[in-house]
Amino acid sequence: MLSAELATGLTELDALLRQEDWLTADAVTLEIMLNGVQRQEVGWLERPAIAQFPCELLHQIDQRWLFYSSHRFGFSTQLKIYREEVDRSAFAFSAQAGWTLPLSRPFRFFKFYDRLTFSLDAPRGHLPALWFWEMPWPQSLLVGGWGTGRGAGFGDPGLFDALMLRLERCQHL
């Protein structure tokens, strides 16, 4: 059973997605996810937390994104691309989902978060994205960013794979 706080968050997410306020919905999604693994203080997700992320909550979030975007957005859509279209390559996925700058090859720098597309015109699997972007500045520096999240960094295939793996495992339940 989900806590009341999480239920409220999901209701809010529902409303935002219905209004197609994709930007705020993405932010609320990260909030709910941090709340789900008690990392509100930390403010970002890392692999161990993702590996133990509650399947039920992941499913609830995923279903809402899928429903309101007609399967354009959502973790399941991301996993489908990751597994079936890019041979489980996080970099290839990032390129296909429009997360990296198109001209940056071979380095594939990630876009700054505010340059992402928050509409149904975005490529499939484009959202949710903030869970992947949000990180503290030392981590940002570590992945080649400018201390402002994932933007301009080289990416972190491990983190993306962790969520995809988590979703895969949860799907076996």
Add this chain to the structure above:
Amino acid sequence: MESLEPATVVLQIVDVTLTDDDRDRIVQKFWDDLMQLEITPRATITALPQTEPAVARWGLEVHLAEPDQMVTWVKDMSERLDVTPAEIRLTCTIDRLRVQTQTDSPEQLLAMIPALRAILPAPQLLQARAQLYAQRGGEITPVERANLELLRHDLEFSPEAMEAIIQKALGPYGDRQAKLDKYREVLSAEIERQPIPLDNTTHLELRRLYQVLGLSQADVEPINQEYIARIKAEATHLQEQEKAARAQQETQRQAEVTQQQVVVRQEYAELYRQEYAAAIAHTPYPTDFDRGRLKQACADWQLDPEVVRAIEREVTDQQYGPIDSAMQLKYHRLRDLLWKTQWEAADQETERLILSAVSRDMQPIDAGTLAKFHCVDLQTLEALWSRYSRGRFGFIAQHRIFVQQAVQGGDFLAAIGWKSALSIGGVDVLTLRKAYRDLQFTLEAPIGHLPTWRWGATTLEGEYALDEGVVERIFHDVIEKCWPKLRSQRVTEVREGVMDAER
């Protein structure tokens, strides 16, 4: 029985003073009175016609079957004479003895009684009476005995002689009960002697027997009924025995039929086993043709679906490896994937099986949690992996490499190919843990390469491989727990390895 001569009594009215009409009237009166006497039915009375017209001799002639009744007769006529005075002549004849008197005095008539008694054949009378009584009920009742006693007294016969007569009349079986017993005995003997029902001759003889014994049909009927009932009971008993025997035979026959059916079914089951084994000899998925054929066989041989499933399971286990589980896990998919040599999918399925059995919410697990995975299931995983890789993959293969590396002081993770090493001149200068995608999902992979331990990984990227501490715990706490022999092997080999190194 000695025959008894009847007595004849002739009564004649000889009173000359009477007119013809008066005589006629008196004769008529005697006639009427005599007819009223109890003894009359056993007597025949005829009116005597006037034979000599000159001398009027009107009268009656009476034949008495029981001569002793003459005495009663005479007494009776004495009384009659008292009422109707007339001179009469009474002539009593027995055999060739005759007593005659002519008088009009009742007293004189009574006086002839002693003379009458004198001519009565006493033994014959008593014998006749005794026989009559004995014939009537088979025994002499007290009242009959009293009458006999009176008669004896009248006839002035000795008691001893009369007793002899009574005994003779009763025959060899003194009283009624003895006669009934005799009849019963004879009947019983006859029934013993011959099959039932008794033949007609026997019936007739039995009737003669009870008649001779002085018994009536009514007397012996209860005995007959008793025997009929006993015979019926015996017959019923026999019938029941026969019925029981038949029922037993039927049961036995049924059992034999059932046994036969069981044998036939077993034979069909055996045939089906062979058919199914042939159908899956080269593939766990029989062709549509084979499937139809097997289905038809099931229908034709009327095999129980449960039995069919058991056979198919058994044969499949035989040919494609058993998939026992102590945790209700289904290994069919894993077995299929391994049979198709889809190593990567099989590896993922292995993780799914392990996590769904021991992990909470499908979270990755450590060695301690893996130890909760049941040995039966761990052995099934091992058996399937090694079976389809011919011993190349599986936990035992990994353990072999682990011991080998422990003895040689090598790097286990590198040996099974989970690390890539950059070596210069045979010396590893740099080892990097491989990402999951870089592992080799083919039979050419190093020994022990699969199954991976992805069930412990948070991600399959970059830092996939586990550290050495976890490796040791997995082998010591999990693998060797389920295969204790591996532990002793390892201990021995490592000790010898150390000794070799020291030498």
